[in-house]
Amino acid sequence: MIPRYSRPEMADIWSPETKFRIWFEIEAHAADKQVELGVIPKEAAAKVWERGAKAEFNVERIDEIEREVKHDVIAFLTHLAEIVGPEARFVHQGMTSSDVLDTCLSVQLARATDILIADVDRVLAALKKRAFEHKMTLTVGRSHGIHAEPVTFGLKLATYYAEFTRAKARLETARAEIATCAISGAVGTFAAIDPSVEEYVAEKMGLAVEPVSTQVIPRDRHAAFFAALGVVASSVERLATEIRHLQRTEVLEAEEYFSPGQKGSSAMPHKRNPVLSENLTGLARLVRMCVIPAMENVALWHERDISHSSVERGIGPDATVHLDFALQRLAGVIEKLVVYPERMQANLDKLGGLVHSQSILLALTQAGAPREDAYRLVQRNAMPAWRGEGAFLDNLKADKDVTALVPPATLEKLFDIDAHTKHVDTIFKRVFGEA
Numbered sequence: 465m466i467p468r469y470s471r472p473e474m475a476d477i478w479s480p481e482t483k484f485r486i487w488f489e490i491e492a493h494a495a496d497k498q499v500e501l502g503v504i505p506k507e508a509a510a511k512v513w514e515r516g517a518k519a520e521f522n523v524e525r526i527d528e529i530e531r532e533v534k535h536d537v538i539a540f541l542t543h544l545a546e547i548v549g550p551e552a553r554f555v556h557q558g559m560t561s562s563d564v565l566d567t568c569l570s571v572q573l574a575r576a577t578d579i580l581i582a583d584v585d586r587v588l589a590a591l592k593k594r595a596f597e598h599k600m601t602l603t604v605g606r607s608h609g610i611h612a613e614p615v616t617f618g619l620k621l622a623t624y625y626a627e628f629t630r631a632k633a634r635l636e637t638a639r640a641e642i643a644t645c646a647i648s649g650a651v652g653t654f655a656a657i658d659p660s661v662e663e664y665v666a667e668k669m670g671l672a673v674e675p676v677s678t679q680v681i682p683r684d685r686h687a688a689f690f691a692a693l694g695v696v697a698s699s700v701e702r703l704a705t706e707i708r709h710l711q712r713t714e715v716l717e718a719e720e721y722f723s724p725g726q727k728g729s730s731a732m733p734h735k736r737n738p739v740l741s742e743n744l745t746g747l748a749r750l751v752r753m754c755v756i757p758a759m760e761n762v763a764l765w766h767e768r769d770i771s772h773s774s775v776e777r778g779i780g781p782d783a784t785v786h787l788d789f790a791l792q793r794l795a796g797v798i799e800k801l802v803v804y805p806e807r808m809q810a811n812l813d814k815l816g817g818l819v820h821s822q823s824i825l826l827a828l829t830q831a832g833a834p835r836e837d838a839y840r841l842v843q844r845n846a847m848p849a850w851r852g853e854g855a856f857l858d859n860l861k862a863d864k865d866v867t868a869l870v871p872p873a874t875l876e877k878l879f880d881i882d883a884h885t886k887h888v889d890t891i892f893k894r895v896f897g898e899a
Contacts, residue, residue: 466786469747474788477575478781484521486568487540490665491555492516494647494657497664498557508551519547537561558657562768563647566681569776570643571669573689576784577639583791584632584696588625590798592896595621599892600885603717603808604819609709613819614812614884617718617803622895624703631696638692641685645669646677651767678767683758686776690758693783697751700790704744707797711738717808721800740797747790754779816849817856823878824860824870831869841866 467475476482492512498504522543530539538561545552556564599618604611645666649657666673674681711719720740722728728735757779761772812819821842828838845859845866857879861872870878 469789470785471788471792474576474579474785475781477572477579478785480523480526481521483568483572484523484526484540486571486669487537487564488516488519488521488544490564490567490647490669491541491544491559493665493668494559494661495555495557497658497661498554501658501660503557504554505551508554511551512548512555515548516544521547535561537564558649558655558661559647560650560679562680563649565773566677567645567647567665567669567671569780570645570671570681572780573686573784574639574643574670576780576788577635577642579788580693580696580784580791581632581635581639583788583795584628584635586795587628587791587798588632590795591621591625591628594798594801594803595619595625595892595896598803598805599888601803601805601808602812602881602885604812611811611815611819613822614881616885616888617805617808619888619891620706621798622892624699624706626895627699627702631699634692634695638689640672642689643671644674644681644685645671646674646679646681648674648677648679650679652677652679680764680768680772683761683764683772686772687755687759687762690755690779690783693787694752694755697748697787697790700787700794701745701748703794704741704748704797707741707801708738708745711736711741715807715811716804717811718801718803720797721802740793744790744794744797747786747793750786751783751790754783815856816854817879818846818849820856820879821846823883824866824875827870827874827878828866833869 492509495504495509495512499506499509521540525546526536526539526543529542530536533539533542541552541556544555548555595618597618598621599616601617602614603617603620605613605615645662646652647657647662647665648654648659654662663673665671707718707720709715710717719736720738722736727733728737728739757775761775764772825835825838825842828841829835833841841863842860845863846856848854849856849859857875860866860875866875
């Protein structure tokens with residue numbers, strides 16, 4: 465987790481102070497339920513809440529104890545006993561360390577996902593606003609990086625809006641899958657603790673009950689969670705890559721906002737680089753690198769081992785913090801994106817009308833030409849225009865084989881740009897709804 469790419473709200477979820485506060489709440493809620501079951505004296509549970517709820521857990525003290533006992537949960541419980549007093553002996557009754565660790569991780573990941581979902585909402589709002597702003601702004605569509613047919617810049621942004629709508633749904637699904645509670649004791653059999661304790665803690669912590677835990681929550685849940693984050697990161701990179709291409713000097717149809725006083729190069733004062741979009745590409749890689757370790761964590765030994773533990777201490781903060789930062793940065797890029805419609809039109813016109821080649825191909829087949837012959841006729845007039853030898857329409861009008869099938873006046877009508885925008889409203893309604 466790099467401070468440069470961290471936002472305080474997300475980073476705080478992974479702070480030691482937050483972790484120990486969650487651990488305390490899990491233990492204290494479990495104690496409350498144990499009172500109902502007659503396992504713990506009511507006065508003891510009350511004392512745990514009274515002293516623990518207002519305590520500032522001393523991270524340095526816990527670390528000091530851990531250096532001796534070599535166990536993080538025991539170190540915390542020892543420190544809690546220093547705060548609570550003799551009544552602390554009733555804390556952690558029938559529980560095992562993974563009950564605390566796994567349930568806490570679920571809480572942290574669920575809270576992190578709530579932030580990520582809010583981030584996506586900001587991205588969606590920015591995309592929607594700019595899509596409607598440029599709903600009919602003509603630009604050239606590209607396949608393989610080569611001019612294809614006209615689209616609108618609004619349609620480009622609408623595709624990303626639809627993708628990030630799916631991203632939000634993926635995060636919601638991931639949250640539901642990861643937000644589970646396990647308070648089942650050693651090897652998950654509830655031998656020393658009643659299942660109702662798990663149900664009570666789950667309710668209090670805003671989690672679902674894990675149907676069957678083997679002392680740990682099954683890690684397929686975590687694998688699915690981090691995989692979802694990886695897909696969202698890939699969506700971030702796809703949009704960032706589009707912006708990087710559009711900002712290239714030879715294209716320059718859109719570019720990141722360049723603020724007053726900003727500098728692009730230590731050596732070349734003229735430079736305006738897509739540094740934010742390039743940064744987003746790198747952040748996406750950091751998020752995706754967490755996916756494979758999460759999948760490798762699924763295959764633990766028997767009822768549990770701790771090979772997953774060191775991995776999750778890294779990928780939990782790294783993936784969520786970096787994705788949070790990336791989504792917020794992406795939203796800012798879209799909100800301030802500078803768009804150049806005139807440059808889009810100039811690029812659209814650059815090949816002299818070749819973007820209409822399919823319209824001519826279809827007209828020739830409708831006029832009776834076999835498709836292969838029609839393709840040959842269009843291509844032999846298109847290639848000279850590609851090389852700058854005459855305009856495509858002029859070449860077609862001069863080709864007697866073409867005009868024998870499609871008159872020059874009809875050819876001119878086939879260069880009508882409106883054919884490429886007539887269904888924009890239909891697509892927008894599919895993406896954004898009737899409103």
